[in-house]
Amino acid sequence: MANDTNFFLNFAQAIKSSIHVAAPARVTAVHGNTADIKPLFKENGEEHALVLDAHILDHVEYNSPLAVGDIVYVSFADYALDYLGDEPFDPQFSRMHSMNDAVIVGRFKV
Numbered sequence: 001m002a003n004d005t006n007f008f009l010n011f012a013q014a015i016k017s018s019i020h021v022a023a024p025a026r027v028t029a030v031h032g033n034t035a036d037i038k039p040l041f042k043e044n045g046e047e048h049a050l051v052l053d054a055h056i057l058d059h060v061e062y063n064s065p066l067a068v069g070d071i072v073y074v075s076f077a078d079y080a081l082d083y084l085g086d087e088p089f090d091p092q093f094s095r096m097h098s099m100n101d102a103v104i105v106g107r108f109k110v
Helices: 003-018
Strands: 022-031 034-039 051-056 071-076 102-107
Touching (some): 022 051, 022 102, 034 071, 034 102
Parallel strands (some): 051 102
Antiparallel strands (some): 022 034, 034 051
16 A cells, blocks of 8 residues: 555544544442543553543433443533533533543443
């Protein structure tokens, strides 16, 4: 394969690996409507740091409260959730697809 083709393939892979969409994670602490989580995927052979205060969707706790050790499925918002409320808002940050904007959307039965 030509060097220019390899460059673009590697460049595309680098971009894709920096966009966080969803991942499994372990709950490490619960704080009412939020939880601290530890993503289970490694990145470049390294474990991820804790993600603090991930939002918990209501239906996740329908049958029982979320507990430390639960394995959850987490989605990462397109834009920063810092001003999350019931009114439309203009994100004040350029942060996109950040692990800091995690939302727990479900719990695995393992």
